[in-house]
Amino acid sequence: MAVAWLPLCAAAAPVLRVLSWPGYADADVVAAFEKRHAVRVEVTTVGSDDSLRAKLADPAGPGYDVVAANTVEIASLMAQKRLVPLPMKDIANAGRQLPRFRHLSAIPGITSDGAVYALPYTYSEMGLIYDRQQFSAPPNSLSVLWDPRWQGRVLAFDGSSHSFSLAAQRRGLPPFRIDTARFGALARDLVALRRNVLTFYSVPEESVELFRRHRIAVMHANYGQQQFKLLRDAGLDVGYVIPKEGALAWLDCWAITRRSAQPALAAQWINYMLEPAVSGVLTRRQGLANTLQEPGRAADAAAGPIVWLEPVESEEQRTRLWRRIVSGERPEGF
Incomplete structure (x- = not known):
């Protein structure tokens, strides 16, 4: 009975669907999050903004919970009402970011009417x-x-x-x-x-x-x-x-989509991505700047x-x- 029960538990675990760019969510980084929260994460990577738009717009697609996109794409998604405000109280690690990234209203395209729709993650x-x-x-x-x-x-x-x-x-x-x-x-x-x-x-x-x-x-x-x-x-x-x-320079941010079936878990993902150890992996492995330390x-x-x-x-x-x-x-x- 125990052997039969284990696969059922795995199948019942919540699934977080992440739409991201190469190097943003390596397998070991994802595995640590899965273990911490007893969930399963499905990561889909894109290689262009055109591809990102197409996947988000596909009505037959899986319905991504969280997406990494540059500020221009974020602004467009906000205008289309396809993102939800972030629950900032659940993303405590935003307080670790460099001052210029904590002044969110000064970053074009990520806030509206006092609500925050995306948090900076990396740039180049x-x-x-x-x-x-x-x-x-x-x-x-x-x-x-x-x-x-x-x-x-x-x-x-x-x-x-x-x-x-x-x-x-x-x-x-x-x-x-x-x-x-x-x-x-x-x-x-x-x-x-x-x-x-x-x-x-x-x-x-x-x-x-x-x-x-x-x-x-x-x-x-x-x-x-x-x-x-x-x-x-x-x-x-x-x-x-x-x-x-x-x-040209881009600033990529994490955001939660309106189609998300796991918004609370998506907020935990964003908080996790802003942990020093996780953001540090991005910089060490990919050479990309993170928002917690000067590059x-x-x-x-x-x-x-x-x-x-x-x-x-x-x-x-x-x-x-x-x-x-x-x-x-x-x-x-x-």
Whole structure:
């Protein structure tokens, strides 16, 4: 009878469904939470904001309880009424965060009418990572990604919103508010980028393997310091720079979805993620900054500013055009 009873107990354990990014919830970190709370955690990882949106919007999906997303995505989810206010009294570890992350009303996109909908977890800028053996001096401009000298030895991120912002930055245009008349030229620029890159990657581990296997010269690092650490740990002689046009930067937060079947458990997950030991794992393993301690910077040159992500003029238009670009459409089609 005891043997038959054990599987029934396991099956009856509450399930927390987490939608997250690579490296945010490693197996041992998840296992410790499961043991502490006698629950089961299902972690689904995404490799782009487009993928995150699609999974959250899928009515036939599992209904995620807690999600990690940047402040722009959080603001959009709040506007769509798809998040619930956080029970801050149950997330005591928020009090451990650095002062700039405790001043929540000063962080755009995470509060509304006095309620807090998300808590900061990690952040990074999107710099350039380059092979020191192939560059006599660090590249200092985004234009290096389009340079025909490096054709087939360039990597860039597969994301509609960031790609158009990147192309706009290169031309000296506002990255988040692109005029309708400019989209054709920027789309043609991105076709040129598509022709210069080896491929577009999605997750950090994929970019590291591609960099190593194909002797990549330079990469636009969507995951920033995380990718830099992974490449260094793999024994590659790489440098990291902020281009003169500036580097887009993201701040990822944890939030509870309105579809959550386990909101109290989701709050415990967020509190757990803000424990020093857990946030410390994120920094040691992934090279990402956490919100509890000041980060160390690994950069050869900080030529440009950090540009925090903002909502863009039209996610739908960027996504539609990006699908045409990566599908192989010719420049004259735009």
